Amino acid sequence: MTLRHIPDTLHYGAPKDPLRTEFDRRSGHFSMAENHYHRDYELYYLFSGERRYFIKDSVYRVQAGDLVLIDSNELHKSGDSGVPDHERIVLYFSPEYFAELPSEERDLLLAPFTQGSPLIRPNLQERLRAEELLTSLLAELHERPPGYRLRMRHMAGELLLLTARCFLRRGPVSLPEPTPVQRKVSDAVRYINAHYAEPLELDELSKRFYISRSHLSRTFKDVTGFGFAEYVNITRVREAQRLLRETDLSVTSVSELAGFDNFSHFGKMFKRLSGMSPRTYRKLGGTLSESAFDRPAAPSE
Missing domain, CATH: 2.60.120.280 (Regulatory protein AraC)
Structure with a gap:
């Protein structure tokens, strides 16, 4: 066949x-x-x-x-x-x-x-x-x-x-050098990955990487496929999931260590991205079944 x-x-x-x-x-x-x-x-x-x-x-x-x-x-x-x-x-x-x-x-x-x-x-x-x-x-x-x-x-x-x-x-493929814009976005992504527990604002990153706020917002989405706030929330929820799986910290402490300054916002983001509440996630041992991360992707609008 x-x-x-x-x-x-x-x-x-x-x-x-x-x-x-x-x-x-x-x-x-x-x-x-x-x-x-x-x-x-x-x-x-x-x-x-x-x-x-x-x-x-x-x-x-x-x-x-x-x-x-x-x-x-x-x-x-x-x-x-x-x-x-x-x-x-x-x-x-x-x-x-x-x-x-x-x-x-x-x-x-x-x-x-x-x-x-x-x-x-x-x-x-x-x-x-x-x-x-x-x-x-x-x-x-x-x-x-x-x-x-x-x-x-x-x-x-x-x-x-x-x-x-x-x-x-x-070994892996040798890739062509990224464009200056791609390099700046990759630097911004690495910064978010390392500093998710701190306050992260688009204005601050635009100054740090010498790129206008509107240009960073647009190119971040173009290069990564994620909006800036969306990517920050995903990164923080991923860390929260890890802490819930690997530690006995309270859900409130997990929220703070993952970078959320508002517990209610943490709960909403976690449920939206994981398909369940933080407490349910911990109770199930950190196993996602039909979460947003495991569902088959649908065509973009």
């Missing part, structure tokens, strides 16, 4: 499964509408088209044949690059998927997710092998013969190994 015989959409797995898969063939221009991060490690492969991808604090132009490796809990958002139509597959691997492996194998498979640039550009031979594995995986999912889940898990593991070996041979 070739890729053109695969339906336009195929999804596999529930939120708590060790392996989940999403394939989508999209026509026209498309950008993710949802803020997005999750505890799973994400492997993204672009069969055709071109995408713009904001990950952590930088923007990457992804072309057909590229692999994108996104670390656990890393903020990311894909957007339109100006080129219509694309086909992509995403594999989500839970931390538990790797926890069962011997430490040497776990470190090997996780290396591309945690070191350097998230973008890997396989050579032609590696690309053909990756597409062979992925197309076979999708064919199994589409046809569902006996044992298809077992074969899907096997091929997903083989793809991880192929990716790790590709990374070890050549």
Whole structure:
């Protein structure tokens, strides 16, 4: 079976499964509408088209044949690059998927997710092998013969190994120098990531990075896909989630340490972005099911 015989959409797995898969063939221009991060490690492969991808604090132009490796809990958002139509597959691997492996194998498979640039550009031979594995995986999912889940898990593991070996041979892609505007926005993002617990105002950052308030607001959205206030709130909620998972601090203390100066605002933002209250999140052990970060993205308006 070739890729053109695969339906336009195929999804596999529930939120708590060790392996989940999403394939989508999209026509026209498309950008993710949802803020997005999750505890799973994400492997993204672009069969055709071109995408713009904001990950952590930088923007990457992804072309057909590229692999994108996104670390656990890393903020990311894909957007339109100006080129219509694309086909992509995403594999989500839970931390538990790797926890069962011997430490040497776990470190090997996780290396591309945690070191350097998230973008890997396989050579032609590696690309053909990756597409062979992925197309076979999708064919199994589409046809569902006996044992298809077992074969899907096997091929997903083989793809991880192929990716790790590709990374070890050549490392991440050397990207072109960012434009002065992109560099300023990346600097602003890094500043927010480091100072989320402090008051953060657009006026202050515009002075710090020598760029007008209106220009910073516009270019921040253009480069990252997030509004300034939206990104600050996401960063603070992510930290609050971490504190709720990893400490016994009171919810009020968590709110303050994450940078919220108003407890009511904290509660509203947390519920809006996480899909549940801080106390419910802690009670469930920090597991998001149908939150804003895990729902399939809808087309932008």
